[in-house]
Amino acid sequence: MKQHSSINNIEILDSIIDQTVHGLIVLDAELKIQYWNQWMESRSGIYSYEVINQSIDHVFANSNLIRIKGALRNAIDKGHSASLSQSFSDFKLGLYNNKQKTLEIIPQIAISPLKDSSKLCLMQITDVSAAVTRERLLKSIANEAHLGKEAAENLSQLKSSFVATVSHELRTPLTSMIGSLGLLKGGVVGDFNDAQSNLLNIAYRNSELLLSLINSILDLEKIESGTIEFNFKNISINDLLEQATSGMAGYGEQVDINFTLTLLKDDLTVYGDYDKLLQVLNNLLSNAAKFSQKGQTVKLYAKQIKHFVRIGVEDKGQGIPEAFKSTIYDKFTQLESQDNRNANGTGLGLAIAKLIVEKHNGKIDFKSVIGKGTTFYVDIPTASEINIKNIQKNIQTG
């Protein structure tokens, strides 16, 4: 049984139409306007009485009129509906009469034949300005982000190749300088007096510093850009620690620092790059020595903490000032040691160490008390199937 709505009052229907948030225009078979709702009046400033019985040609003034007229004819003659979307175009629905008005919106126009009436059709105009603007904005943000990413990638590639080239070009002549100075210093071509030896030592030491700076910059760049190759395999912690201390013994004698080693009772295996972990330990041990007093001891030890091995480097030196703690891993950061023994530092060692440890899914951190000493520790996950997979994933994603 057909239900009858209580809304059968023409005034109510008029009110509904007037309150709609769409422009409603009814046209006859000659494309003359027969109805123009309140929304059209308020948005265009053109009143209904001004356009009734006017041809659409006299009211709409825009380049898409042909398209609109085509759709209207199709609706009237063939009963076809159409939707004309203006998304992503700057088209504004122009209107003109004696007032020369323009509907400042981006319109979506739906055209459909009116049922129960012959040769009339309805044109509905929806304001999609906000949606289109939003879409455009999103599209431009996406574009910019894409361009930005591309530019950043290009720039980073350019930087990598620049650093690699410059480093290589700098290294070659430096190698010759260091070699020549080394031979002179070694007395191979004759002896020098004290002043000459002193100058020679200065030249030699600074050339070596320059070389280690270049090497560190190259290292850092390679790790950051992911072009360095990590040679991961299962390695014994005790082997690594023994190698690290024996490698530092000569340096220890030279600077009068005693390196002691406490090995793990039960050796543990980590999945890592032996040479690079050794580089990290060498850096931590030589830093510890630089900031210790002559005759002091630097301790190297390892212990197991759950699924990690903690390698600690402990000194009884001057400690790290509070202000320095937050920037300690920044590039070119260097703390003055009391007797300026760090003159051969590059300020890149800890930055490199941190990157290397992170490639092992590990963590580097420190505890320091002024005047009492510093302990740097490196936590590396012990070798397990899961850790090995995670590290491999970490390496692949750079």
Next chain:
Amino acid sequence: MPKTLNKILYVEDEQDIQAIAQIALEAVGGFTLKTFTNGYDAIEEISSYKPDLILLDVMMPGIDGPSTLKKIRKNPEFEHTPAIFMTAKVQPEEVSELRENGAIDVIAKPFDPMELANTIKKIWENLD
């Protein structure tokens, strides 16, 4: 124990580095050296020099160190002459590649000229 190391054939395109290594090996190490700045000349001259050891730079224009060694190895007389490469590239996989190319060892550049002769002596002494 191999015979005493005396004659070294040395190929290095960088003349400054060559001069330094030459002093390091002759004056410091007491070896006899014949130097070349490219691989082709070394391949041609090796028969007349008959070195105990071949010392080669890796990266050189024209013909590089590994290719030079390959060509030298084609001469049965030098098929087993110990060879050492000198290179700035000391990544482990590159070193093993050079060993596969017939080197008994690889010396990293930059080298300490006061230690170069010693390093070579040690490598020589460890030969089977």
